[in-house]
Each structure stands twice: as C-alpha cells, then as structure tokens.
Amino acid sequence: MRLSGKRAILPALAAFAAVLALAAPASAVTQSQAESTFRSAGITWSSSGGCTDPANSTCTSFAGLRQASVDGAVTLKRASACALNITGGTETGHAGGTYSHANGYKLDFTHTTCLTNWVHGTYTYIGLRGDGAPMYEAGSGNVYADEGNHWDVTYYTCGC
Numbered sequence: 001m002r003l004s005g006k007r008a009i010l011p012a013l014a015a016f017a018a019v020l021a022l023a024a025p026a027s028a029v030t031q032s033q034a035e036s037t038f039r040s041a042g043i044t045w046s047s048s049g050g051c052t053d054p055a056n057s058t059c060t061s062f063a064g065l066r067q068a069s070v071d072g073a074v075t076l077k078r079a080s081a082c083a084l085n086i087t088g089g090t091e092t093g094h095a096g097g098t099y100s101h102a103n104g105y106k107l108d109f110t111h112t113t114c115l116t117n118w119v120h121g122t123y124t125y126i127g128l129r130g131d132g133a134p135m136y137e138a139g140s141g142n143v144y145a146d147e148g149n150h151w152d153v154t155y156y157t158c159g160c
Contacts, residue, residue, distance in 0.1 A: 034062030057093030071158035
C-alpha cells in the first residue's frame with residue numbers, strides 16, 4: 001500500500017521531531033578547555049582579582065561557558081584581526097536572564113579602538129538597550145553592547 005500526500009509526510013515529520021527532541025543542549029566547557037582554545041587563538045583574559053573562581057565577582061571565569069561563545073570569540077578574533085582581551089565570563093556579579101553571563105552566553109571584551117571600529121564598521125546599529133548601551137547586531141544574530149569601558153557580547157551562535 002502506497003501512502004500519498006500528507007499521510008506520507010507525517011511519519012517523516014514524526015521521525016525528525018524525535019531526533020530533535022533527543023538533541024543535546026549546547027555544550028558547556030571547562031575553565032581549562034576555554035583557556036586552551038583562547039590561548040591558541042591569541043585571545044587574552046584578565047580580572048581585577050587575578051582569579052577564575054565563578055563565585056567571585058572580581059574573577060574572570062569560563063566555567064560553564066557555552067562552546068558557541070568560545071567559538072564566537074575565536075571567530076571574532078580571526079575576522080577582526082583585533083587584539084581581544086576578555087574581562088568577564090561566567091562569574092557572579094552580572095545581570096541575570098536566559099541569555100546571561102551565568103548561563104554561558106556572554107563575554108565582556110576590553111574596549112579598544114580596533115574592536116570599536118570593527119563593530120561600528122561591520123555590524124548594524126539596532127538601538128539602545130534598556131540601560132542605554134548602544135547595541136550592534138552581527139549577521140549571525142550575536143549582539144554587541146557598548147557599555148562604555150567594555151563590549152558586552154551575547155553569543156547566540158558561533159559566528160561573530
């Protein structure tokens with residue numbers, strides 16, 4: 001018996017939905033995995049406390065950072081050719097929310113002329129954030145917010 005029309009599509013859609021339901025969430029990395037990747041890409045990091053403890057707001061932690069955020073920073077480094085220094089990761093002290101530092105979606109980068117020129121010249125200005133920070137959106141959908149002394153970047157994807 002041959003199925004036709006909508007009846008043939010339904011089993012295929014059901015199988016596809018089952019695969020999607022089993023897909024793992026975006027993977028998180030360890031501090032050492034992120035450091036190794038960043039070091040290999042020529043990306044530096046610093047903290048006022050000189051530490052990596054995620055429970056200390058003066059540290060810069062990468063524990064629990066999403067792989068897409070790590071890859072996004074590396075893509076930004078390669079595409080912009082700017083020196084990048086990370087000053088904020090998953091440590092406590094940042095605003096909450098689904099797409100937050102704590103959930104591994106955000107990184108803060110030192111404000112440099114090179115990075116600012118790259119963002120302004122490459123991405124689309126999309127308006128002011130609720131706190132007044134100007135926001136720019138990359139073609140990938142990632143958002144760069146200029147917080148004055150640093151760039152607050154939300155990585156939805158691994159593109160820059």
